[in-house]
Amino acid sequence: MNVHKKFSKLVIGITTLMLFPLGIFAFSYYSVESQEFDTTLSDKTDTIYTNPTKIYITQVTTESEELSRDPATWVKAMYYYSITRLYLSDIPYTYLLDESGLIYQGTEGGVGANPQLKEVDGAVIIGYLSNNTSLTNRASDSLYEMVEDISSNWGISSLSIVDLLINQQEGQLSTISARESSGDFANSVREALVDWKGYEEENLEYKARIEEIEYEEEIPIGERLKVRIKMRNMNDFIWFTDKDPIYVSVKDGEESEFAINQEWDSFTKPVNISDKNILPGETVEVEFNLEARVFLGEASESFEILKFENEPFENSDFEVKFNITRGDKQLVEVDSVRYGFVNIRECRWYSCEILDSADNGAIFILEGEEAGWSRIRFGVDQFGWVNSAYLKKI
Incomplete structure (x- = not known):
């Protein structure tokens, strides 16, 4: 975007800026805070947060000699x-x-924040402050380092050199669109980035803090235990979940004996967070259920938060401890001396379809008995038949 206006009447006090590496990036930059922008002027209500998928590079020029000497x-x-x-x-x-x-x-929200940008959602926009169409050697080195770092962190393989266009409508905030640029500046950028290849997968290190865990400490066998957690984004970047969800997962990827079939995402993951952007410092609440089954007494399950397999968020593990009681239900225990397990069938005969199996010691709720067979509840709203000879009442 070319800014062809002299700021002859604009008086701005600039304090000494501190330059230091910030957050996830290896390159150093002056933050919004260190530049002391008056952020009360900007309207963040229309800021759109989108997963960064491309990088746009554009030239910014000025007619003011004074400004060109003082970036x-x-x-x-x-x-x-x-x-x-x-x-x-x-x-x-x-x-x-x-x-x-x-x-x-520039933009206060950082990578992923798109303030009313039209047709450029998901773009990280880098502006080069110069009236010269060729990058200096120092600018070329910094640009490569910045592009390499951003694309590596966020998994970006798309890059374009563009001109930014202002779209103004009376009574509304302006929007920005982009068109592909050509010429000497575009050639200079391509030369600086000739060795850049891009990345297909992100390489971010996620940090969370589990702030609240809420559940009942006792639950009758066969019932559901509702677990509610509140976790905080402890990173200085946005958690985007539109492309890759964030999961609550059983720790170390083990299948849970308390998983609920057709309710959990899988036998290792009870729930996920998707299509939601969680800003730095924000909290998000998640609920899921465990099924109290298999045995009586003390039970526990450990969980962690992750986005990709075997890459749990730092400080995200938590444990759910509860006591499974019998309540007022008649229970039976698998006791098959001959086989060590029993088959749970759809109906009360050996030719009926096998729905599941259970090892010795497994405990179920007895729903009824008929002709030497026992009807048991072996899951939430799941019922089947077992030969009564392989069960004992407890």
């Missing part, structure tokens, strides 16, 4: 100009790069 003031001026003159909800660039290779954060 820090230029960035701050652009922030005010974007909001008060272009009627955008925030500065449209994720990051800005100057000729000396210094990097400045």
Whole structure:
């Protein structure tokens, strides 16, 4: 986006900026906080958070000689100009790069925040602050490092050099669209990134904190135990779940004996979080059920939070401990001396379909007896028949 306006009447005080690596990125940049933007001017209500899938690089120019010599003031001026003159909800660039290779954060929400951007959702937008169409050596090195780091973290393989266009409508916030750019600047960027290959999978390290766990400590056998947890995003980046859900998983991927068939996502994962963006510091609540079955007495199951197999979130494990009681139900225990297990059938005869099997010691609720067969409940709303000779009442 070319900004052809002199800021002759704009007086901006710039304090000394501290440059340091932030969050997940290896490259250093000046944060919004260190640049002391007046963030009360921007309207975040229309900010759209989308999983970053591409990188856009564009040139930013100015007619002001004073601003071109002072990139820090230029960035701050652009922030005010974007909001008060272009009627955008925030500065449209994720990051800005100057000729000396210094990097400045633009959009307050960081990677994934798209303030009213039209047709560029999911784009990380990098603006190059220069009236020259060729990248300096320092800028070229910084750009490569930044693109490599962002794409590696988020799994991005798409990159384009673009021009940004302002779409203004009376009485509404402006939006931004992009069109492919060509010419000397585009060629200079391609030369700087000639060795960049892109990434297909993200490489982020997730951190969570389990803040609340709520459930009943006792549950009658055959009933469901509702578990509610509240966890907080302890990262400085957004958890996106539209592409890859976040799961509550049995720890170490073991199948749970308390899993509920056709209710859990699988026998190792009771529930997932999908189509929801969880911002840094935000909490999210999740509920799932366990089925109290198989035995009486103390029981427990350990869980963790993960997005990809064998990659649990840091500090996300928790344990559910409860006591299974008999309540007022008649119970039977599998006691097959000959086989060590029994088959649970659809009806009371050996030719009937086998629904499941159970080892010696497994405990079930007895629902009725008929002609030497016992009707048992072996799951939530699941019933079957077992030869009574292989069961004992307890």
